[in-house]
Amino acid sequence: MDQTKKDRILSMFRESGVLRPRDLERAGISGVYLNKLHAEGILDRPSRGIYTLVDGEPSENHSIAQACKQIPRGTICLLSALRLHDLTTQSPFEVWLAIGEKSRLPKIDSPPLRIVRFSGDALSYGVVEQEIEGVAIRSYSPAKTVADCFKYRNKIGLDVAIEALRDCLTQRKATMDEIWEAAKVCRMSKVMRPYMESVM
Incomplete structure (x- = not known):
């Protein structure tokens, strides 16, 4: 995976703890990258089409x-x-x-x-x-x-x-x-x- 795209996606996760493929597509990045990062163990997929950082610190809400x-x-x-x-x-x-x-x-x-x-x-x-x-x-x-x-x-x-x-x-x-x-x-x-x- 292109390191620049990976960095951009991780930066998006730091701004928003939860992302969907369409959020990436709005930023001009293919939603397929979320699946790739999930396969690498960087992202968690708690529900279909919803991704979060594995090592993210979720709030109480x-x-x-x-x-x-x-x-x-x-x-x-x-x-x-x-x-x-x-x-x-x-x-x-x-x-x-x-x-x-x-x-x-x-x-x-x-x-x-x-x-x-x-x-x-x-x-x-x-x-x-x-x-x-x-x-x-x-x-x-x-x-x-x-x-x-x-x-x-x-x-x-x-x-x-x-x-x-x-x-x-x-x-x-x-x-x-x-x-x-x-x-x-x-x-x-x-x-x-x-x-x-x-x-x-």
Whole structure:
């Protein structure tokens, strides 16, 4: 393999911890080189079409970056969004991802996903963007995540939702007004009102 191309590819991995063949092709390099570097033991292939450096140092949110690289239109939600915003000490085994009601169910080998279907304003409201390992990540804001936790309290536990509400306010990740607005969007205002009053 041409050493210059190899150096360019490794430099791309230092900027973005996760790459696909199309990322190389955009830079004018054939995606075939990823397979060659994988065969040489320089790259790992955790999922079909996804490559990472074998000796790379993944962040604690590596699985989130991996999921978003493969499903760029998905939005990190619920337990994974709590983790992103440091609103829980739990580290979920699966990546929680929201997709549209009629979106096709993503099929990926790794990381394990927990898909939740949102619709209307609940899907589009409160989306924030950030970058992890060079990958664009869409997630719900702390306020929207708290409201979602109450909406899905039967799946994740009411205690988790209450803890998220307390931590969100204590850490000043969102104001009471922002949480109340998100509660209305999620149609959770009646459910959340007594809990919000108790922490005021």
